[in-house]
Amino acid sequence: MKDQTFALVVLMFCVCARGSLGKTELVKDTYEEDTGVMFGKWIKEHKRIYSSVEELSDRFTVFKDNLIQIQKLNQLYSNMDVSFGLNRFADFTENEFRNKVLMPKRQPAVFPQINAYKSLKIDTEMPEQFDWSTKGVVTIVRDQGDAGTCWAFSAVQNIEGQWAMKSNQLTELSVEQVVECDASQDVAQNKADCGVFGGWPYLAYGYIQKVGGIQTENDYPYCSGLGGDKGTCYICQADEYNKTLCGPPVTYCKKEDSCDAKIKPNMFVPDLKIAGWSWIEKNETKIAEALMSTGPLSVAINAATLQFYKSGVWDPLVCDPTSLDHAVLITGFGTSKGIFGSKDYWKVKNSWGKKWGEDGYFRMARGKGKCGINTQVTTAHLK
Template sequence: MAQYGRTYKDPEEKERRREIFERNLQFIKDFTASGNRTFKVGINQFSDLTNDEFIRSHTGYLASKQPKSTRTGSLSHQYPTGDVPDSIDWVEKGAVNQIKDQGQCGSCWAFSAVAAVEGITQIKSGNLPVLSEQQLIDCDTEASGCEGGLPDNAFNYIIHNRGIASEDTYPYQGTDGTCDSSKAAQQAAQIKEFNDVQPGEEELLKAVAQQPVSVGIAAGGQEFQSYSGGVFNGDCGEELDHAVVVVGYGTSEDGTKFWKIRNSWGQTWGEEGYMRIQRGVDSSKGMCGLASQASYPVA
């Protein structure tokens, strides 16, 4: 685990982590030996964590605190189903910044919201800002900082604050801090409102065809923890506990439809920080529930 910068406080902790790593390694070997899967798992920066530790330290989506948005509805009046392209990738279109890492802070909600705001700002203005997650952690009183929150919390805060600062102005610390009002007043981007997407993959498709979209997702499964590539259709976990951004969709070479999601676990997880996850599943909520609580900002 040295390649991931992991250090341990004493020999006892190092031995405990070694034992956990060995169990996770066996899980990976067993999964790989089972064959006939559309995705792969492998060693990553979470391989010395139990699944419970992983969930506690690297998620942070509080679905039970879902607020009402300024208005709700589908995007059918803006983007008819027939006009939705077969595929889209907002990364390739220049509307997505480099992958970030939330660290051991349950701030996924802030990273998801910031990426969505960065995306719509680029689409509207041609300028892709790098915005501050830490401002949301410190200043958004609707959320709970590193203990969790929702992208909708963040959108509400940005609207009421009349904007959000840049990452350079208000840099990420990965811990709860006191709101710095002078930094928070230096807006680098603004939004007018936000909309909640009606549940279901069809409505999510219309939204993602327009811009990157924040979604809640069940990410607590061990297969999700160890994902290393391919189109994911494995163990998600039991409930929505994480927030990511859907930045595109398409179809793989073998004909499997997928969503492309941008995570906030650094570039060593998944496909350089991204995941392709199966699209067009039987569940009305989408794979891992990603089509059940989605929202997007309006600039």
């Protein structure tokens, strides 16, 4: 009955919108639809449920504003190989996107020289295209949901690649274990892993090394964000959660959702042990060489303008490389050739679901240090 009532409300809302709201033209799209009908289709596609007619109306207002923003972006970048469009963030304001999905802004960490990556010489000439996602060492795209857990996805997916590179079966590892159990700290740099409030891949490597391993996704499934396969959960912060570095903890959680209740060291993936980690220098040619010889690499970026990315090479006109708020995984590189000329890019795996971007991936300008993508490039090393 509730679903039927909601469907009726949406139908009435869209019919009213058709008669009064006019039309919004989206640049680079071949169709022109009434915004109310478009919103109804978007709700169905993304399975949005609103608690009241008032919330529905408020979200429709945000949706309309975002359509205008998308149109402006497509106009602004009309001479570049990139397009913007509706996705699951279409009813998020800019502030909601920053607060729910991205991490708090932070300066890049300064890595110790002892962890510097020792380059392996590439005997052959660098290819024009290279992509680990087609070579059986990259797991499926997942969805972090409305939680700042990208740092854990980035770190864990790097480890998944390292594990597969050693001729092991490609295995999805537990992001949730890292989110719930890791409270590692680098006090000297004011860095810490803060669960759903953000963290750092290099600290996550250290946590997994310290505890002796990690469980699989099947054994310890993700639930921190709305995109979790098991829905939401009220997680507890790890025992050593640093309020000073991370901010106030979640005010309520269930004991059965705590790390202590859920972690099972006897179920750690056998023989998967971290020996250490390395960082790669900012030179993007060196990063490409490291990617080819080592495997997919964890990176951090400024993702503030990535909300409505649809396809193409993302090369934002303004993007502070020292203000990082998102962590992702570089899986490859290439060169895009089109009517606007050639552009070198990184192929990057995101954690916003497969419907976002290019099947969950995006391409980002390479060779410019764009958005800080070259400042926090790291990889774990397995024993």
